[in-house]
Amino acid sequence: MIWQLDLILLFLIVVIAIASITVRDLLSAIMLLGAYSFLMAMVWVEMHSVDVGFTEAAVGAGATTAFLIAALSRTVRWEKK
Amino acid sequence: MLSIVEQFPILVVAISLLSAFTILIVGWLNKKSCCFISIATILVQLVMAIFILDHVLTKGTIHYWLGGWKPPWGIEYLVDALNAYVLVIVLFLGLICALHSKSSIEHELPHKSDTFYTIYQLFIAGLCGVTVTGDIFNMYVFLEILSISAYALVASKGGIALRAGFTYLVMGSIGACFFLLGVGFLYVITGSLNIHDLSLLLPPLYGNRVVQAAFIFFIVGLGIKMAIFPLHTWLPDAHPAAPSPISAMLSGIMIMVGLYALIRVLFTLFPSYYNYGPILLILGLLSMTVANLFAFFQKDLKRLLAYSSIVNMGIIATGVGVAAYILSTVSSPSEAPPEEASLAMAGALLHVLSHGVAKAMAFLGSGNIHSSINTRELAKMGGVGRDMPLTGYSMSVGLLSLLGLPPLIGFWSKFLIIMSVAMAIRSVGGVVIIMTFFLLLFNVIYAASYYLRVTKVLMMESGAVRTHEAPFPMVFSVVVFALFCIIGGLFPIPLIRLAVRASLIVLGGG
Amino acid sequence: MMEWLIEEIFAKYNYWVSIILMLIGFYAMIAKDNLIKKVIGLTIFQTAIFLFFISLGDMVGGTEPIYIKGYEGLYVNPLPHVLILTAIVVAVSTTAVALALVIRMYEEYGTIEEEEIIEKERELGL
Numbered sequence: 001m002i003w004q005l006d007l008i009l010l011f012l013i014v015v016i017a018i019a020s021i022t023v024r025d026l027l028s029a030i031m032l033l034g035a036y037s038f039l040m041a042m043v044w045v046e047m048h049s050v051d052v053g054f055t056e057a058a059v060g061a062g063a064t065t066a067f068l069i070a071a072l073s074r075t076v077r078w079e080k081k
Numbered sequence: 082m083l084s085i086v087e088q089f090p091i092l093v094v095a096i097s098l099l100s101a102f103t104i105l106i107v108g109w110l111n112k113k114s115c116c117f118i119s120i121a122t123i124l125v126q127l128v129m130a131i132f133i134l135d136h137v138l139t140k141g142t143i144h145y146w147l148g149g150w151k152p153p154w155g156i157e158y159l160v161d162a163l164n165a166y167v168l169v170i171v172l173f174l175g176l177i178c179a180l181h182s183k184s185s186i187e188h189e190l191p192h193k194s195d196t197f198y199t200i201y202q203l204f205i206a207g208l209c210g211v212t213v214t215g216d217i218f219n220m221y222v223f224l225e226i227l228s229i230s231a232y233a234l235v236a237s238k239g240g241i242a243l244r245a246g247f248t249y250l251v252m253g254s255i256g257a258c259f260f261l262l263g264v265g266f267l268y269v270i271t272g273s274l275n276i277h278d279l280s281l282l283l284p285p286l287y288g289n290r291v292v293q294a295a296f297i298f299f300i301v302g303l304g305i306k307m308a309i310f311p312l313h314t315w316l317p318d319a320h321p322a323a324p325s326p327i328s329a330m331l332s333g334i335m336i337m338v339g340l341y342a343l344i345r346v347l348f349t350l351f352p353s354y355y356n357y358g359p360i361l362l363i364l365g366l367l368s369m370t371v372a373n374l375f376a377f378f379q380k381d382l383k384r385l386l387a388y389s390s391i392v393n394m395g396i397i398a399t400g401v402g403v404a405a406y407i408l409s410t411v412s413s414p415s416e417a418p419p420e421e422a423s424l425a426m427a428g429a430l431l432h433v434l435s436h437g438v439a440k441a442m443a444f445l446g447s448g449n450i451h452s453s454i455n456t457r458e459l460a461k462m463g464g465v466g467r468d469m470p471l472t473g474y475s476m477s478v479g480l481l482s483l484l485g486l487p488p489l490i491g492f493w494s495k496f497l498i499i500m501s502v503a504m505a506i507r508s509v510g511g512v513v514i515i516m517t518f519f520l521l522l523f524n525v526i527y528a529a530s531y532y533l534r535v536t537k538v539l540m541m542e543s544g545a546v547r548t549h550e551a552p553f554p555m556v557f558s559v560v561v562f563a564l565f566c567i568i569g570g571l572f573p574i575p576l577i578r579l580a581v582r583a584s585l586i587v588l589g590g591g
Numbered sequence: 592m593m594e595w596l597i598e599e600i601f602a603k604y605n606y607w608v609s610i611i612l613m614l615i616g617f618y619a620m621i622a623k624d625n626l627i628k629k630v631i632g633l634t635i636f637q638t639a640i641f642l643f644f645i646s647l648g649d650m651v652g653g654t655e656p657i658y659i660k661g662y663e664g665l666y667v668n669p670l671p672h673v674l675i676l677t678a679i680v681v682a683v684s685t686t687a688v689a690l691a692l693v694i695r696m697y698e699e700y701g702t703i704e705e706e707e708i709i710e711k712e713r714e715l716g717l
Contacts, residue, residue, distance in 0.1 A: 006604075006605075007604065010608045020635070026625070033631055040641075044645055047645055048653060049667065050655055051676065052641075052645060052675050052679070055676055056638075063683055064686055067686060067687055068630070071690040071694055074698075075627070075693065075703050076697075079625045080625075080704055218674060222681070225685075229681075229684055233688055239695065241712060243695055243696045247626070247693075250692065254637075254685055258640055262643070265640075265674075268647075268670075269647050
């Protein structure tokens, strides 16, 4: 476990999480959530748990993002103030 | 080689899961037969649960190891008297509510009956799974299966039920995540996930901050699931908005299964860690008092019954808290528990049965009234009990049993709890016990005001639209519950003996 | 002072980041009005708990828990991985049910802001 890489990834994860709940365009928020899931998968592979890594990549960056975009296509795109 | 009855714990859960998918496939071809498959499955499960109860009472606890792997490497299903008691109550209520739903689902959820029965079978599978399992992470998995089915069932009616279901989803997920954090903390410190194994490994570690943090996480996480005072705010919106048989199951047994999980964690997983008695006692007293005050002002029948569920959950939590408090003041924890503690716990467990039956009957009866005159407000229901005599009289019996009137079963459970508190005043003493006694009496008497008001509106006033009796399956279920209340009240001794036996197992008397 | 700082904060940075992420997700679930933001907050909360669990099992100098013939060193503890696989499945099911409810609420009320939904319920007299 290389601790320098770990620190950079975790710092980026916190920044992306705060950005994801703050932006008003919901499509950008969902894209940021997809990036968050991808960085989480990288953190887990780096912590030597490869099965959780590819499951999170398939489920978080794949299925959850697809569900959220499908839900967004039937509702509004912009958050009101 | 295990006998056939020792394999029943896993079969009870597996049959329910299988039938959920069978109903989904058969529902494509023929929608009318879904209900019969569901009722037949739950009947088979109830027969198996009665065999399990009989085996446990005569021959001792059942240990079933999944796949043959012994603990602590494998998952174990451990059934003792407390598990078997709660399992029989769960399946009995599930069967009668499924019978009621045969007619009421066509009225409340038209054209959706096959998906309803699929999710209902998954709900029953989750309830049975939480009850029989002996592994703490398996309990989390079944608790989540139960909760996700409940979120979908609560929101199935559409309209105002959607926002209630969404609030319930957010709060329930937070509760389950706290439970998972508690499981994680315990695994870090001890390295095992089996409940029996943890009860041997944890006592030397009670001073450790990680164990204390895990304890708090369990109380908060399960407190959200069982709707104890500060965490109850999802319940008055979610329970009235669901269809009637689902409201009956939610109020009758789902919050009780949350309480069963809390009793397992507090008494079996953390044995002799009795400093928490005052926490549970004070939370129980607060939920009773605050919810009673709210319930008095409600104009909607189902919302009044939902607040009354919180009151009764407070009474049961008070019973359990009194037992824990009495045990914490006893000097040596290795001898048999004092009589007051086991009576308080037996009263709490008997109240699970009597409240489950009476509250389920009240919700099913309000479903009957809704299908006949299409309203839920008390002001428009005057005298409807005279036009629908079987429903009206059964609902009156149920409401009087919730009140605690003598020859009905509700009287015995409240009597046991109050008597054990009175005995504790003499033996243990202290300000807390005296305050508990007076608050219990005040709440039982105060609750009479709204139960009697509902009974009077149903039977003695007038002003409702003239109507006829509800269809046969709905009336049959309500009458079965009313007969159970009356017969259980006249011959309470076998039930009290069973509850005392279950409570002695929990408190460590053997 | 320096040893306390190193031992409590710098050596356990995984757990600190996990707690910060849990608080971010919890804030989003409670304080934001938009229902899709609440679902995003739920996802962040649950994945933060998974990060906490996985970092319990990791050890310095360990390798992946796959059996290699002739390897004499340490393997990472595989039990938390199994617990998290189950928990990921539970999380995605909860997200799916939540999104189904959001779509139905849009069809029913025409908006997905919670304050406006409460207003509309009050107008309809419920």
